[in-house]
Structure formats: C-alpha cells, structure tokens
Amino acid sequence: MKKPLSELINRQEPAWEFVSQWIREAKNKVEVLPRQPAQANSSLLAAQVTTRSPMGAILYETGGLLIDGGWLRVLGSGSPRLNRTLMDWNKGKPAGMLLVADDVLGGFYALNGGAFGPETVGQIFYFAPDSLEWEPTDMTYSAFLQFCCSGDLASYYRDARWTGWEKEISQLSGTQGLACYPFLFTQEGKDIRRSKRTPVPIQELWDFGQDMQRQLQATK
Numbered sequence: 001m002k003k004p005l006s007e008l009i010n011r012q013e014p015a016w017e018f019v020s021q022w023i024r025e026a027k028n029k030v031e032v033l034p035r036q037p038a039q040a041n042s043s044l045l046a047a048q049v050t051t052r053s054p055m056g057a058i059l060y061e062t063g064g065l066l067i068d069g070g071w072l073r074v075l076g077s078g079s080p081r082l083n084r085t086l087m088d089w090n091k092g093k094p095a096g097m098l099l100v101a102d103d104v105l106g107g108f109y110a111l112n113g114g115a116f117g118p119e120t121v122g123q124i125f126y127f128a129p130d131s132l133e134w135e136p137t138d139m140t141y142s143a144f145l146q147f148c149c150s151g152d153l154a155s156y157y158r159d160a161r162w163t164g165w166e167k168e169i170s171q172l173s174g175t176q177g178l179a180c181y182p183f184l185f186t187q188e189g190k191d192i193r194r195s196k197r198t199p200v201p202i203q204e205l206w207d208f209g210q211d212m213q214r215q216l217q218a219t220k
Contacts, residue, residue, distance in 0.1 A: 005041055008050045015057035019145060023065075026149035031070075033063035033079035043077035046087040054142045055100070059086060064174065067148045069166055071157070073174050074101045074148060082174030084202075093206075097125070100141065101148070104169050104177045105129050105160055105184065106205030111141055129205070130160070130184040132213040160184075162193045177205045185212065 023030050040060050049056040058065070063079025066072075078085040090099055096115030102108045108127040112120050116134060124144045125134045139147060154161075172178070180195040182188035189195060 002045070003048060005045055008044050008048070008056065009060065010050050010052040010056075014051050015054045016051065016061045019054050019057045020061075022146055022149045028068055028149060028151070028153055030149055031066040033066065033076065033082055035061055035063055035077060036079070039063075039085065040077040043085045043087060046085075054145055055086075058145070065148065066174070068153055070104070070169055070172060070174070071165075072101060072103045072148060072153070074145070075099070079174070084175060100124070101144070102177070102202060102206075103157075104172060105180065106177050106202075106209050108206065108209070109137075109144065110134070127209060129180075129209055130190070132185050132209060132216060159190075160192055168197065172199055175202055176200065177202045179205065179208070183212075 023032060043059045044051070044056060047055070047059055049059065051057050051060045058074060058076045060077070062076040064076035064082040064084075065074040066082065067074065073082055075082070075084060075086040075089055078088075086098075086100065093099055094115060096113045097110040098113060099108055099110050106129040110125050110127065112123050112125055114121060116123075116125050116136070120136060122140055124137045124139045124141065126137055127134050137144065137147075169178070176199050178197040179200045180189060180192060180197050182195065184190075184192065184195075
C-alpha cells in the first residue's frame with residue numbers, strides 16, 4: 001500500500017539540510033533547478049521515498065541538478081530545462097535498477113536494486129559509453145551526490161572532453177546528449193577530439209548503448 005504524501009515529507013530530519021550544504025560548498029559548478037510544487041509532490045509519491053533521504057530531498061526540493069554546466073544531470077522532479085522526472089524516465093527501463101543521472105555522452109548512473117547482484121544493492125553503477133559495460137562506482141546515492149558536487153570530475157572525464165566542450169554542451173537541453181561518430185567504444189572513437197558530435201535525444205543514446213551491449217554480448 002502506497003504511503004501518503006504526509007508520511008513521505010519529513011519535517012523533523014529533512015535531508016535537504018545537508019544536501020543543500022554539499023551544494024553550497026561544492027567545488028564543481030552546481031545549478032539547482034527550481035522545483036514545481038505539484039510535480040514535486042507527484043514525483044515523491046511515485047518514488048515512495050521520504051525527504052529524510054537524499055533522493056527524496058532531491059525529488060521534493062529540486063527539479064534536478066545540472067553539474068559542470070549541464071555535462072552531468074541528476075534527475076529530480078523535472079524542470080523546463082531538465083524535462084524528465086526521475087520516475088517517468090525509469091518507465092520501461094530494466095527492472096532491478098533505478099537510473100538517477102546521466103552525462104551528455106550517454107553515460108548513465110543507476111542505483112542497484114538487484115540487477116547487478118545482491119551484494120552491491122544500494123550502490124551506484126555507471127554505464128560507460130566507451131566500453132558498453134556497467135562499472136561499479138563503490139558509491140551510495142549520497143556519496144554520488146557528494147562526488148557530483150565536489151569530486152574531481154575533470155580527471156574522471158579527462159579522456160571524454162575536448163577543447164570548447166563547455167560552449168558545445170551549453171546548447172543542449174536536459175533531454176539531449178551528444179552522439180559521437182566514430183562510436184566511443186571503437187578504436188577509431190577513442191580520441192573524442194576527432195569525433196563528429198551530433199545532438200540527439202538522450203533516450204536515443206540509452207537505446208543505442210543498450211542495443212550495442214546486447215549485440216556484443218551475443219557475439220562472445
């Protein structure tokens with residue numbers, strides 16, 4: 001039975017107090033997209049998490065987060081500039097995982113709900129577009145948020161960025177990413193500076209990555 005909104009909104013120990021502190025003290029550029037109250041309520045109800053949790057705080061207090069000028073997008077309750085809610089985006093996605101964030105190149109961050117094994121439930125896995133593999137990050141959702149705010153993203157994405165990337169991604173909406181050709185998982189695509197990059201719907205990057213992964217696994 002679903003919990004009502006009154007049970008999900010925790011006013012005694014709201015996680016937003018420390019999440020907002022991470023954002024205030026962030027070493028990376030973090031933009032908090034404004035919440036839309038009706039959408040925040042419906043998103044929290046759909047997720048059935050309390051605002052005592054960092055995920056509940058992000059859902060209820062924000063439309064999402066744009067990190068590093070929008071290179072990385074953390075899903076919340078939706079905003080005109082990030083027009084996807086966390087739960088709506090996960091409709092039709094594989095069971096046992098919850099996609100919580102993504103980057104402009106088609107890298108996807110998923111919270112393990114069992115799809116990646118019982119021993120790592122509650123940890124974040126990253127679908128890397130240059131390997132087509134789900135990689136463990138050894139981070140919980142809270143640790144991932146802290147990584148987004150103050151982790152060394154420049155080093156983490158060192159081989160995935162090119163001169164002028166900031167201006168290029170500033171033209172994208174939160175429902176778009178960049179399709180790269182040659183593909184990032186090919187030998188020819190290892191140097192992204194030489195790639196042709198085309199804005200496409202982020203759903204297209206998800207579908208393409210999962211399809212390519214299935215095809216490669218079928219040939220092994």
